[in-house]
Amino acid sequence: MDPHHLRTFVTVARLASFSDAARALGYTQSAVSQHIAALESDLGLALLGRRPVAPTPAGERLLEHAGSLLLRLDAARVDLARFAAAPPETLTLAVSPLAAHPRTLAALPAVGVTLRTLPRDEVPAAVATGAAGLGLVDGPAAPSDPLRLPDVAPLTATRVSEEPLAVVLPAGHPLAGRPGLRLADLVDARWLDAPDAGIPLDRLRSAHGGPAGQGFRSALRHEGTDSRLLGALAAAGHGLTLLPHSLAATIPGAVAVPLTSPRLVHRVELLHTGTEPGGPAAELAGQLTA
Numbered sequence: 001m002d003p004h005h006l007r008t009f010v011t012v013a014r015l016a017s018f019s020d021a022a023r024a025l026g027y028t029q030s031a032v033s034q035h036i037a038a039l040e041s042d043l044g045l046a047l048l049g050r051r052p053v054a055p056t057p058a059g060e061r062l063l064e065h066a067g068s069l070l071l072r073l074d075a076a077r078v079d080l081a082r083f084a085a086a087p088p089e090t091l092t093l094a095v096s097p098l099a100a101h102p103r104t105l106a107a108l109p110a111v112g113v114t115l116r117t118l119p120r121d122e123v124p125a126a127v128a129t130g131a132a133g134l135g136l137v138d139g140p141a142a143p144s145d146p147l148r149l150p151d152v153a154p155l156t157a158t159r160v161s162e163e164p165l166a167v168v169l170p171a172g173h174p175l176a177g178r179p180g181l182r183l184a185d186l187v188d189a190r191w192l193d194a195p196d197a198g199i200p201l202d203r204l205r206s207a208h209g210g211p212a213g214q215g216f217r218s219a220l221r222h223e224g225t226d227s228r229l230l231g232a233l234a235a236a237g238h239g240l241t242l243l244p245h246s247l248a249a250t251i252p253g254a255v256a257v258p259l260t261s262p263r264l265v266h267r268v269e270l271l272h273t274g275t276e277p278g279g280p281a282a283e284l285a286g287q288l289t290a
Contacts, residue, residue: 002038002042003073005038005039007025007070008027008032008039009048010066010067011025013048013054013055016052016054018032018036018053036048043058045058047059068151071128071129071152074128074129075125075152078128078129079153079273090114091109091113091133091134091281091284092113092114092133093113093116093132094118094122094126094131094134095115095116095117096136096138097117097227098227098268099136100117100136101161101244103160104160104288119196120139120196123136123271124155127271134270134271134272135271136160136269136271136288137149137269137271138244138266138269139267140207140242140267141264141265141267142263142265145267146159146267146269147267147269154273155271155272156271158270158285159267160270160289163265164245165199165243165258165264166243167181167186167241167248167257167258167259168235168240168241168243168251168255168256169234169255169256169257170235170236170254171255173237175257176257178257179257180260181257181259181260183207183208183261184208188215189216190218190239190240191218192219192220192230192233192239193221193222194222194224194241196223196225197226197227198227199243201216207264209262219239220238227247228247230243231254232251232252232253234254235251235253243256243266270285272285
């Protein structure tokens, strides 16, 4: 399967147009048509309908594979290029919103660093493709267990920190006086759906272990990476959320009640490729994982 043909296919499917894909890729429309025909011939399947331009069922399935395949190819190219290049003098650090805790911020150099906040699922890809020299990613995990991260490239993940999780409740909530809460107590509660700023609801459902797709109903959706805004929404009574205890305890008008069951912690890991022996990335990695 030619990766150039695969990339052309993805672009045509995304734009739903051969001519628009040709402009986006810098090809002629004839070349785009030839790429698609060659890919269909290689696989022995029709991948795109022409009127309108839309993926066939086989094309839809190929799209499910294409993103990760192209990402791995890009990551391999960038990873190998590092062997021939000098370590960069500046550093881009990709951070998921809940991974930027005080210890991380204190370890940053005074100059030469760009801090880029990304949704947690995008951090591994940013490191793998060279968009960031290092990544800090977070998530819920059993104590001392590693995070489950997308397999985008051979990245090294090292523990930076673990801390308790807490349920954020309005101060007047009936459960605010409890010494601790179990997820089982909160299955039927209304939750804030904030996959990029907090702990995604699908991870709560998975941790609870109940029937697939049930429980932890969404009250309001927050699209963004501002975790403090998420806490403020919980304090205002728009729904519950789960945050690291150190952050949850600082939200005005809210009460942070520790999560006692299941046994989960908020874990932060440092991601790097392991191919750059010097430079600011290696220095910061050493400080964060010492």
